[in-house]
Amino acid sequence: MANAEHSVRGTATRDTRMGAARAALWLVAAVLAVRQTAAVLRRPPGERLTDLETWIGENGVLKVTGSLYDAGRFTGTPFAGLVLKPLARSAEQSLGVAWTFGTLLLVVLLGLVAARALPIPVSRRSTLLAAPVAISLLMLSLPVRNSFHLGQTSIIPVLLVLVGCFAVRGERPSGILIGIGAALQPTVLLFAPLLWLTGRRSAAVAAGGTFTALSALAWAALPSDSWTYWVHHVAGAGLGARPDSLANQSLHGALLRLGLEGPLEIALYLLLAAAVCFVGLRRAVRCTQDGQLLLGVALTGCVAVAVSPTAWQHQLLWVLLAIVGRVGKRASDRMLWPVLVILAMTLPGKMLLPNVGFLYPVRDNALLIAALAAACAVPFLPLTSPYFRRPVPTEYAEPVAARWARVPLLPFWRRVLSRPNLLLELLVIRVGYSAYSHIRAAATGGVAAAEEHGREILSIERALGIDIEYWANQAVIKSGWAEAFFDFYYTSFHFVVPLGILGVLYVRRPSDYRWARTSLAFATVLALLGFWLYPLAPPRLMPAMGFIDTVHGPQDLANPDYGAMTAVTNQYAAMPSLHFGWSLWCGLVVLMLAPKLWMKLLGLVHPLATVCAIVTTANHWVLDAAGGAAVVGAGFGLTYLLAGRRQLRIPPQAVPAARAVETARETEKVPAGGV
Secondary structure, three states: OHHHHHHHHHHHHHHHHHHHHHHHHHHHHHHHHHHHHHHHHOOOOOOOOHHHHHHHOOOOOOOOOOOOOOOOOOOOOHHHHHHHHHHHHOOOOOHHHHHHHHHHHHHHHHHHHHHHOOOOOOOHHHHHHHHHHHHHHHHHOHHHHHHHHHOOOOHHHHHHHHHHHHOOOOHHHHHHHHHHHHHHOHHHHHHHHHHHHOOOHHHHHHHHHHHHHHHHHHHHHOHHHHHHHHHHOOOOOOOOOOOOOOOOOOHHHHHHHOOOOHHHHHHHHHHHHHHHHHHHHHHHHHHHHOOOHHHHHHHHHHHHHHHOOOOOHHHOHHHHHHHHOOOOOEHHHOOHHHHHHHHHHHOOHHHHOOOOHHHHHHHHOHHHHHHHHHHHOOOOOOOOOOOOOOOEOOOEOEEOOOOOOOOOOOOOOOOEOOOOOHHHHHHHHHHHHHHHHHHHHHOOOOHHHHHHHHHHHHHHHHHHOOOOHHHHHHHHHHOHHHHHHHHHHHHHOOOHHHHHHHHHHHHHOHHHHHHHHHHHHHHHHHHHHHHHHOOOOOHHHOOOOOOOOOOOOOOOOOOOOOOHHHHOOOOOOOOOOHHHHHHHHHHHHHHHHOOOHHHHHHHHHHHHHHHHHHHHOOOOOHHHHHHHHHHHHHHHHHHHHHHOOOOEEOOOOHHHHHHHHHHHHHHOOOOOOOO
């Protein structure tokens, strides 16, 4: 009886938590939808729905006489022009509002259909949470944001395909919907081979027949425009923006950006497109026959993106749908593929990769690379794999008892013994630092406020007797070797030392790596609050005080921009000093974890040298270093509060048990799939 009562209470608790989580996710989806709609409607009429205005506005191409393609602004098919022409007669100011809310409705429907199309078996939690998560991801994605801003129709073909594959009964209605989508976006016709090869031949014939009939109808109504689109521009190639622009995320666009052109480029493009079609459709067929139809549809869409002559950003929703595929045998690797896709589909390339020349081809073609990877390379697990539902479990340590009973504050935040996925870790660090840089650059409070805070800091230091900045700055200037040494130290070790320590911990002590990385992240986030709340002019930017910036050179304080550095970073993000804060973090980590005394002493030299460098070069006040120490201490404190003590108790059976499971599964004959 007691066990039954406990089971009922446990189930009720889980249901309550699930309901709360579902409500929170729906609230997030609603907030994102409202934000996206408001972002469009707040813009002046001439700046919102620019593509829609190009089509049906007062001087739009659908209203003027002559060809749709004379102005080079209309990029749709002749059938799309035929469908949109009636809208030109009723184009009113309210149409922008109606179009925006119509797009919002289409996105919601797309998310609902995609959520219902998840492969079986699927957990109850996934079933309940899939719809709000899908809608939220769609709202955040670059294609949807682009479609909202431009007033594009590219969501419609994706929705028609999903409805045709998952929501309608009968092969012929399914094929008709897909054929309509292909008439609006020709590469959607690649779904006809998928239907044919998976046994839905009536649907494939219906799709091809509908596409042919609608294209013929448009040809009869608009013969000149149809000739221009299908023959002169080869299915729209060359319409709209330049085909070699970054907006064209297709193989054709990538080859043009690499400098190829003429017959060589065309031949190579056709060869690569044929290879992608063969490999991608083959993988899509296998996924569909395996029971993962949504993944098969997504892979076919990724093939369509890659081989299309022009694949604009608002046409790349297929890549986002590919996150439904599961990759990796270990639970710790399971999130790598979804995170990679979500980051690529929601963030600009400059945030994903550093500004390094040899990475430009990857950065400029990030969406195309994601589509090609999904279509041709990523080893998706088949449903028959034992790892599909039960990956190799993550190994957790038993926490050592803390001094206070409520630590850790969040008991489900457990410490992992194994090292995290390296690619995922590097990507998260890069994106995190890029977000930090953008927020830091935006946290400006004005020159007057920053200088006033600088005078406040100096007055406090004088009261405490620690106003040594001017003396130290002048002292190193008089000593050439000292100035050269501290300038070099200031510019050279800020990133190298923390990254080096993290690298050593990752390889040698993965559990301590997670603890150290988390504390550093907390300290950096807390520093952003200081930059926002207390903009502070460093000594080198205080007028009439005589400080000399030994690192960046003399600054023209009569110029509000204060030199070229203002275009790169926020000059007034001085309190707290992360130069000193990060160096103090390095010293404390080495002090706690280094096995030998000389290593501990060497680790303490770094923060000492850094505080001397930031003061003598006139880049920080002494109290800035105190602020850096405060946020580092708070970072360690938050890590302790949420995760408990650094020391761990490793269960003796943890590692051997996990290895035994891995060995047992490796000996099974697992059918290959997904590739």
